[in-house]
Structures are given as structure tokens and as C-alpha cells.
Amino acid sequence: MKNIYHTDIYKFDTPVSSYWEDTYSENLNLEKLTKDINSEVVVIGGGYTGLLCAINLIENHNLGVILVEAGKIGWGASSRNAGFNCLPPSKMSFTKMQSIYGKEETKKFFKNSVEGSNYTKDIIKEYNIDCDVTGDNNFVVAHHKSKFEQIKEQAEIYKSEFGIETKIYSKEEFNEIGHGGTEQYGAFSYKPGFAINPLKFVNGITNYALSKKLKIFEHTKVDKIEKENGSYILRTMEGSIRSKKIVVATNGFYQEGLIPQMDGRILPVISNIIVTRKLNKDELNSHNFKTFSPIANTKNLLYYYRKLPDNRILFGTRGDLIGSDQSNLEMSKKMEKFLKNIFPQWFNVTIDYNWRGLIALSQKLTPSIGKIDNEEIYYGFGYNGVGVSAAPWTGKQLSKLVFSSNSKDLDISKIYKGLPKKFIFPKLRLLYFKMAVLFYSIKDKLNI
Template sequence: MTVQPHTASYYAATPNRTLVFPALQGEEQADVCVIGGGFSGLNTAIELAQKGLSVTLLEAHRIGWGASGRNGGQLIRGVGHGLEQFEPVIGGEGVRAMKLMGLEAVDLVRQRVERFQIDCDLTWGYCDLANKPRDLAHLAEDKAELESLGYRHELRLLDGQHVHEVVGSNRYVGGMIDMGSGHLHPLNLALGEAAAAASLGVRLFEQSAVTRIDYGPTVKVHTANGHIQAKTLVLACNAYLNDLEPRIGGKVLPAGSYVIATEPLPESLAKSLIPRNMALCDQRVTVDYYRLSADRRLLFGGACHYSGRDPADIAGYMRPKMLKVFPQLANVAIDYQWGGMIGIGANRLPQIGRLPDQPNVYFAQAYAGHGVNATHLAGKLLGEAIAGEQSSGFDLFDKVPHITFPGGKHLRSPLLALGMLWYRLKDAL
């Protein structure tokens, strides 16, 4: 069988290990079947295997093929946006608990890397960049809230005179340093976690797209050349769920996100762009995020697309955005360009729960740009719930209702694109 390559990207060109798992053939049995070989699926599998359950994981393409192996590599605190909106459902204490879980989620990645000695260029240091004075006011509010939650990492506000300590651009009026967030090589993290899962006894299968699911007290999951019988099923496909489970597929919108990587930069130039080697992100609706790779390339991403259509030339689309931030890169070559789908829910909260009429079917999806950390939290909460442990965190997420995007499969992306145009216009004004 021909091994399918990963989607071309800087990450796919620089893995530090090669892992190839077989396609499913024949029948397998397990306590839990996990569908999806990204961070959500891998971490759920690790958590369950550590609790003594037998786990089989199916991936339609390659481990880390989707957003887990293609994202911007930014590991940023927090889950969800505007968590106060959920107070009528989960109460004030529930909102506070979710905020604390958003901080715990980053520590889960740290612990995973340390426990399994995963080489993924994990580097600490991040800065939220303020485009306008009102952004700086919001960052001051964020700092005060984080401190009230007992955040144990350094936080520091920067005004316009000091923002050049972290970024060599005149585009910003300030920022907030957070030394508890950072950046990493996401595909190497995913591959390291796959190796960790396999070492714990998880059976992993690649190039094994699921074609049908038969629900019941025992779930039967079919692929082209085999099937798995399991007591419990986990759907961890996120933006690539498609029509496999319509009851939750309509609640997550696949949105295109894009990244370019420059040629390796001279050390002096790289240091002038990002003097403290932090991950950086601005506050606009059409967010810019960027960082340096271990070999001193600038990785510049953003431009979330809700239209369902990718740009014909990603580098041609993204390079002008990069030059608005760093005009000094006008003569620097772009070596890599790629894109992929992230999953977004209407309320921007990760969707972690179980199907109402199928109590042995769990899911996690819709991370809205915080996927590196929120997926690890999802794995922990799913592991607790499936193992029958008390999981107040899972219960909180499962209580929050999530609407289905209007317009059906073909119209929901254009409708949301129209709505986001309004927010971009407000942002510009």
C-alpha cells in the first residue's frame, strides 16, 4: 500500500521522526475506538490507555494530517471567548472554573512534553500586540483577571515606547508579555504523542477513513477494509468531520487558515524582528500571528477564510500582510506556503460532550484558534468521563448548548463570511 504523504508545509519538511502505521484490515475489538489522529484523538487515547482501557485509533490520512500538524505552532493560554456569556447556564463558579481550565490546558502540554521527552522546539514566551489604544485597555483588563485567577507566570504590559522590546515593527501601540504561553513545532508534538500512545498499548491505524458507524450498546465502526467493535466511541475529527455525524457536524464550521515560512534569516535580522524569540499575535478580527522557527525562519499566519474557498496563491495572498508588519523583509524569499481547516463554533467555545441519544458516543471539536492547548484539555476531560471518574470539567462543557449553523452544508460558510465582513468593517472603523 502506498503511504500517503502529509500535506506539504514547513512542518512536513522538518519532522524529527518518521512514523508509519498500517491501515485497518479485518476486525478489531477495543474498549474505546477513537476517530481522528490529531491532538484531540491522540491525547484522549493517551489518557484512556494510562487508565487501563484498550484503545484503537483510526486516522483517515496520516497522524497530525489536519490542523494539529499544520497550525501556527502557538501555545496560548485560555479556552473560548467571552466566557461570561455562559453564566446563565453554568453559573459564575462554572465560568471561573472554565477560565482556570484554560490555564491548566497549557500545563497539560508542558507535562506531556516532559513526561514523554518529546522534542518539539517548545519555547516559552508570548506577546499579545495592541493595534489600537482600546486594545491596550483590554489587555490591561486581561492582566488583572489573570492575576485574580492566580496566574503564576510573568505578565507585563508594554506601552508604545517599549513594544520594540518584543517586535521590530511600527504597527503596534503596545502589548502584554505572557511567559506562561509560547510556541512549538506542532507536527513533531503530534508525532511524539503518537509514539507515546503506541508505547502505552494504543493500536493506531492510518489511511483508514471511516465509512459508516453502527450505533448501539456496542458501536461498530467500518472502514473500507475492516471494522472495530467498541464499547465507547470518540469523534475527534473537528473541521474534517464532514457528514460522518450530522448531529454535531453542523455545529462546527471549517474555516481556512494560512501560513507562510520565509527562507532562513541571518541571526541579526531574525533578532531584530523578534528580539526575545516569542510568539506574537495581534488583536484584529483578521488576526496576524507569527514567530521564528528553530532554524530562524519567520512563520507568518492568519487570514481566516470563511468562504470555503482557498486562495489560489497562498504566498501571494499572505506576503503583503507580512510586509505590512515587517517591510524590511521585502527581499526575503518565501520557502513554504500552506493552509488547512480549523473548526469554529458559533459561540467560540470548544465543544466537548456526548451525543444526547447515544451515551457511549463522545466528541470534542471547534477550538476556534486555541487548538494546541484546548485539545489537550479535551483529551483529559474525555478520559475522565469515559473512565467513569468524576469530571466536573467535562460536565461543565457538556452543559453548554451549541447551535447548528444556519444554511445547511452549502450555505453556512457564505453566510458566516458575510457576517465576518461586518466585523472586519467595524474593526477598520
């Protein structure tokens, strides 16, 4: 089956020039697989999920692990996201979640989400990673006056149902500590939460993994998996790995056709980011932009933004629908307009960086962690764009699953467990998504 976006977005061997790349110069230059080898476990994908799964397999379970990455390590979303450590990894409202899974499972889902956020914080400390942590909470901003009541209710439920620390701010109060602009009608904050430099984070994790003797092959894309005498043989361009167990940690960059049971279940969605030039004090003050904490607004097709440590503004949205380099450029122009509509005093501020990447959605609207029936193939994906907190934690959960070879052993909310449904006519996934985008953009225009 063919991937649903333009081939430009799958150029695994081309580094993606993001703002983060200009903040970090170390190139790990790891080996490429060029021969036939064996391993107990192979992890496919060198982002947060794969790396944390591999590290935990080595440290806690003493298993022989090899990790293969199609690009350079962290090439996927893990090196180029916005760095928000936020909650929850779901596109489903908690009311809907409660009606489908019940109150207890929903509570457990949020508890696990908070554990994920704290796990990210813990590994930054434990692995001694300098990744420019900023802010100490997340903000959700009402982009229209009709949304303030909604966020107040959300803040109350987070607190009363899930024990999450929240605080509500009126428009005037948020103007004092957060920011102003044309689409700020009050906000609420929640903890835990903060922001990181994602590239420094993923490279820090990689350095730690290398210190634990994890064998990593970069520029080693698994093209095909065959079965022979109870083992899997993973074929790459210049070598192969024979293994008993496989972990698929490819999230939005999953290549259709690799694992038949996983095909047609993931909806990769493009997320785009632009970063402005550095703003001076007067420019920041013109919109009272004070906070360094990550911010998301209440649009259905949400905007996410933050002030970076060097006073640039990072601004992200759902991205283009094609995936070519040209469509990325066009999207970044649109986004510049979105940004300047909400912060009009910045009309002459230029954009220094634009890039994009793939996140993974599915019909489940929540992440998927598990093992494929009757196979020794494990998966963790579908964080709905909230992988900074969810992906490392998922990697850790996956390691337990791989070690025990039994999905029933995982003590996590069942909302995470199992594969999502296959899309009806998977080739039409992008069309379904385009229709959803149209629907939600109309809702956003009408502020409903």
C-alpha cells in the same frame, strides 16, 4: 450532508507539505485496517485529542482501545498548526462569558484553560518529547494606538480575576524586548505559554502511545457507522470494527453525515500559515525582532506570528474561504502583503512555505466536551484555534467520561460541557461566516 469546503482540503491521503515536514524525517508507517475486528473503544481521529484520550484510557482505565486515522497519524491540524501554546480556547469575551455563565464558571473556565496549557507542558516532559520548545510566555500586541488601553484592561483582568501572570509593555518597552514595525503600539505578556514544533509534538505523543501498546490504524477513514445488537460497527474501505463505545476526535475535519447528532453544529474555518526564508541578524534588527515567544495582535481577524528557532518568521491569519489549492496560493500572496505591511524592511524577504488546515468553531464560541444522549458516543472539539493547550487536556477529560459513561462526573467548567446549537440552515454556515469576515474586516479597517 456535504462538507462546506472544496474537496482539496479533505485529501486525507496526501501529506501536507509544511515547514514542519522539513524539520522531521521519521515516518511511522503504521498499518491500515484491512479486516473485521472488535474493540471496547474506538477513537476516530489521530490528533492531540484522540491520542491523549486513547493513552489515558489505556494507562488510567485499562480499557481496550483502537485509534483510526483517515490520513497519516496527526494529518489534521495537530501536525500543521503554528505551535502556540496559548489561552483561552474561546472566541467569547470574558465579559460576555461572565454575563452568560456567571463569574464562578468563567473563573473555572480560565482555570481549566491554564491546566490545559500546563498539561501540554507536562506531557512534553513526561513523554520525553523533543519538540523545539521556544519562548516562555505569550504576547498580545496592540496593532493600533487605540487598542493599548484595551489590552491593559485585559492584562489587569487576567491577573485580578483569573490569577494569570501578566506584564504590560509600552510601545518603547516592547520595541526593546519584542519587536517594532508599523503595527506595534504596546503589548502585554501572559504566562503560561510557549511555542513548539507541532509535528514533532504529535509524533512524540504517537511514539509514546505505541510504547503503551495503543493499536493505531493509519489511512483508515471511518465512512459509516451502523448499530447492531447494542454494538456499533464502524465501516472503513477495507475493514470494520465492532465496538461498544466511540470517541469522535475529528475537530475541524469532522465529516458531515458520520454522526447525525453532530451534523450542522461545527463551523470548520481555514487558518493559513506562511513561513519566510531565514532572516539574517541585520534583517531581524531592522525591526528589532528579538523574542521567540508566540505573538497575536488585537485585530478582530487576528494575525499570529513568531520567530522560529532558525530565524524564519512564521505568520498566520484566518484563511481563505474556498479551500481549494488555488485559493490557498492566493491567500498566501495576500498574507505576504500583510506581513510586509507591518514589517516593511522585509520587502525583499521571500516566502519558503505556505499551507493551511481546518480549525473548528461553533455557535457556543467555546469548546464542546460530552456524550451524545442515549448513545455511547463521546466528543471533544471546537477549540477556536487554541488546541495546542486545549486538545490534549480535552482528550484526557474525555477518557474519564468514556470510562464512567456519565458526563455529570466531569469536574470541569460547565462552559465546556455539551454540544453547541445546530446552525439554522447548516448549508449556509459558510455564508454566515463570510458575512462575519466582511463585518470584522471593516471593523479592522476602522480600528474598532
